Amino acid sequence: MHFPCDRVQSLAALKALPHLESIAAIFIEPLIQGVAGMRLWPVGMLRELRTFCHEQNILLILDEVMTGFGRTGTMFACQQEEVVPDILACAKGLTGGATPLAAVLTQEKIYEAFLGKYAEQKAFCYGHSYTAHPIGCAAALACLDIFEQENVLEQLPAKIEHLNQALATLKTFSPVVEIRQCGFIAGIDIACNPTTQEPYPWQERIGAKICKAAMKYGLLTRPLRYTSGCDTIVFMPPLCITVEQIDQAMEALGKAIVEVC
Ligand SMILES: *Cc1c(COP(=O)(O)O)cnc(C)c1O
Numbered sequence: 001m002h003f004p005c006d007r008v009q010s011l012a013a014l015k016a017l018p019h020l021e022s023i024a025a026i027f028i029e030p031l032i033q034g035v036a037g038m039r040l041w042p043v044g045m046l047r048e049l050r051t052f053c054h055e056q057n058i059l060l061i062l063d064e065v066m067t068g069f070g071r072t073g074t075m076f077a078c079q080q081e082e083v084v085p086d087i088l089a090c091a092k093g094l095t096g097g098a099t100p101l102a103a104v105l106t107q108e109k110i111y112e113a114f115l116g117k118y119a120e121q122k123a124f125c126y127g128h129s130y131t132a133h134p135i136g137c138a139a140a141l142a143c144l145d146i147f148e149q150e151n152v153l154e155q156l157p158a159k160i161e162h163l164n165q166a167l168a169t170l171k172t173f174s175p176v177v178e179i180r181q182c183g184f185i186a187g188i189d190i191a192c193n194p195t196t197q198e199p200y201p202w203q204e205r206i207g208a209k210i211c212k213a214a215m216k217y218g219l220l221t222r223p224l225r226y227t228s229g230c231d232t233i234v235f236m237p238p239l240c241i242t243v244e245q246i247d248q249a250m251e252a253l254g255k256a257i258v259e260v261c
Pocket residue numbers: 029034035063064065066067091092102
């Protein structure tokens with residue numbers, strides 16, 4: 001089945017679409033877009049979008065694959081704007097990244113729309129070979145236990161604040177032109193010319209070189225490069241990282257940037 005799809009870059013652009021009444025659902029990565037460059041949505045936008053979806057009777061579907069399970073400082077990113085989506089997709093952090101498992105959470109009303117007698121043919125025909133794989137589920141349960149037993153969420157604000165300070169130091173390095181942070185996610189933009197923010201030519205693979213250099217200093221991370229934008233270095237540490245390790249990681253990045261740029 002083919003679903004026509006519009007791509008919009010702001011809430012204003014969404015509201016301006018001429019065929020709102022035919023839109024079934026809206027997908028969004030809440031608070032921050034991941035591989036599209038670690039780009040932050042304006043604060044309050046998600047909440048406004050929720051209100052808009054209610055008004056228009058459009059389902060709000062959140063992709064919390066990256067942001068779920070503490071990554072942004074709360075269990076789910078949508079909680080920061082007191083938003084409850086109609087459908088929420090999650091994966092990575094569900095098992096602490098230890099083994100593959102994904103889950104889709106939905107509201108009762110949507111679940112019930114697929115309930116009925118066999119003859120009604122309302123069944124939601126969907127399944128993966130490994131749906132509810134026992135090892136994945138065991139890892140997820142163990143991960144959720146750790147959240148409780150080790151008070152993972154309670155320890156995050158202090159560590160996120162520490163990261164914020166450490167990033168401010170990194171910002172003083174001249175090739176670093178912008179840093180975006182959302183909880184335990186950071187995107188560090190590197191430019192060839194700090195004044196004009198002109199990016200390095202993509203052929204130089206500057207992001208990859210920086211990450212490779214950082215490995216020598218004990219940090220394993222990855223770069224992103226979006227068509228016309230800067231090279232962005234991603235910093236997305238495990239939630240169990242200590243403040244000392246955050247410092248070590250930032251030091252590694254600083255050294256790598258100086259060495260490569
Ligand atoms: C990693 C990622 C995905 C892909 O998830 P899969 O479980 O590999 O399909 C989707 N959305 C976001 C935001 C991601 O970070």
